[in-house]
Amino acid sequence: MPVVEVHMRAGRSEDDKRRLIQEITDVITQVLGSERERVVVLLDEVDPRSWGQGGRVLADELASPGE
Structure with missing residues (x-):
């Protein structure tokens, strides 16, 4: 049984x-x-406040695009 987690x-x-x-x-x-x-197929939806990339929180990036 294949299981795919996203x-x-x-x-x-x-x-x-x-x-x-x-x-x-x-x-x-x-x-x-x-x-x-x-x-x-399992979809794991992560709150942007709990997602970090490149040392920054995604919610901060979404709030101030272009900076």
Whole structure:
């Protein structure tokens, strides 16, 4: 049973998340030949205040674009 875990910033629409799950499942079934029903996709939505990159907090970057 393939399990795919995606960590991403919170705030995407339900439609975007649904499409992401469907398309990841499609790729896994095509590449690995797994049965669609056996593919598990976990979306871990992280609050931007809890996401750091390059020593900076993502929420700060989103609040002041272009700096």
